[in-house]
Amino acid sequence: MRLPDTVAKARRSRAVIGLAVTAAVLSLGGCGLAGAQGKLSNGYLPxxxxxxxxxxxxxxxxxxxxxxxxxxxxxxxxxxxxxxxxxxxxxxxxxxxxxxxxxxxxxxxxxxxxxxxxxxxxxxxxxxxxxSTKATPDYVINVVGKQWSWDFNYTTSDAHESGTQALLTGKPGVEETLPTLYIPVGKRVEFQLTANDVIHSFWVPAFLTKLDMIPGRVNTFQVVPTREGTFAGKCAELCGAYHSEMLFNLKVVSVAEYDKHIADLKAQGNGGLLPPTVLREPIIKQDTDKLTTGGN
Missing domain, CATH: 1.10.287.90 (Helix Hairpins)
Known part of the structure; x- marks a missing residue:
């Protein structure tokens, strides 16, 4: 059965348009790959x-x-x-x-x-x-997730640092106010992850690894940092209203600089470790007027 000429022409026109659109998309995609030179070989990962x-x-x-x-x-x-x-x-x-x-x-x-x-x-x-955590670590660090910040217990070095929630003002300099975790380059570091309230997730994109932090449970993994630098860290598990502001910095430094940071913490009175607790602040605040008057 032969199709009418008008139908055949319409189908050919749609086919030509489809091929043109496909070619345009592929061309744009090629431009994008060219602009991201050097990243394709890395799989577009950090x-x-x-x-x-x-x-x-x-x-x-x-x-x-x-x-x-x-x-x-x-x-x-x-x-x-x-x-x-x-x-x-x-x-x-x-x-x-x-x-x-x-x-x-x-x-x-x-x-x-x-x-x-x-x-x-x-x-x-x-x-x-x-x-795997079979290898003996050079340093053990307990990272504690909390709404909406981080505490760092430098277990091996017997010091701690407690963070506060980030204030994202949209202005330069906010990164300097974030909690900062220090680890020494070239040393095996074991992270022991815990949470004080709800489930969080410890994520440093440059590690290409993340792990959940669950209340009442200790999750661990080890890394050997290969280069010095400052890397962004964040919570990767939706954990409440200010989840997006649960940020921190991670500095990979020399052993000497790491030791100096620990000494500075102890000089500030941050020696020892924070106690392991699982706490949860009440979400709904009760009406104090009703409590004092006995109202319903």
């Missing part, structure tokens, strides 16, 4: 600052390569079917109907299972490596 960051980067990029390969294969087979089995004028109204195709069904059952098994193996292997 530049890692720890020894474990390379493990995360490799898993991330490997997963994307596998996903793009599978996607390319599926799209290629789809387009091939569209072209190879395009309906022709002398074709019957309906193709030959089959109840089943055993080889095909085995293929699309076994292949996905194999893909998931491979992905699971590498993910489990790298996760166990990143979360």
């Amino acid at each position: 530049e890692g600052a720890t020894a474990g960051a390379e493990t995360v980067r490799s898993l991330w990029i490997g997963s994307w390569i596998a996903a793009l390969a599978v996607g390319g294969l599926v799209w290629g087979l789809t387009l091939w079917c569209v072209v190879a089995y395009k309906r022709r004028a002398d074709d019957p109204p309906l193709p030959v109907q089959l109840k089943y195709n055993v080889p095909m069904e085995i293929l699309y059952t076994v292949v996905p299972i194999f893909m998931i098994a491979v992905l699971f193996y590498y993910t489990d292997r790298d996760t166990n490596e990143l979360t």
Whole structure:
């Protein structure tokens, strides 16, 4: 059956427009990649600052390569079917109907299972490596999450620092007022994460690792920072009204500078550790007038 000329022309026009839009999108995407030169090789992840960051980067990029390969294969087979089995004028109204195709069904059952098994193996292997705490740390630091700031117990060094909620004014200099955690470069640091009220999450993007902080539980992970610098940290778990203001700095410094910071804390009266507590301030404040008058 041949389509009328007007219908055929309309379909050709839509096809041309679709190809033009696709080409434009791909061109813009190419411009974006060109403008982000150097980031594609890193999987568009932040530049890692720890020894474990390379493990995360490799898993991330490997997963994307596998996903793009599978996607390319599926799209290629789809387009091939569209072209190879395009309906022709002398074709019957309906193709030959089959109840089943055993080889095909085995293929699309076994292949996905194999893909998931491979992905699971590498993910489990790298996760166990990143979360392992078998190695003896050089320093242990207890990070305490609270609404909406951070406390740092330098357990090994017997000092502490208590933070207050950030005041985001939108003006320069706010970063300098944030709680700042110091760790020495090249040393194995174990973070022992706890929470005083609700679930928080300790996240330093440059570590390419984050971990939840749960009241009544201690979660741990270790890092070996590989370069000095100041890195942004934040809570990655929605924890209340001022979650977005639960920020901190993390400074990776030399051992000498770390020791000086600990000495300064002790000189300020911040020696020793904060007691481990799980507290929760009342959210709803009672009406004091009703309490004093006995009103309902």
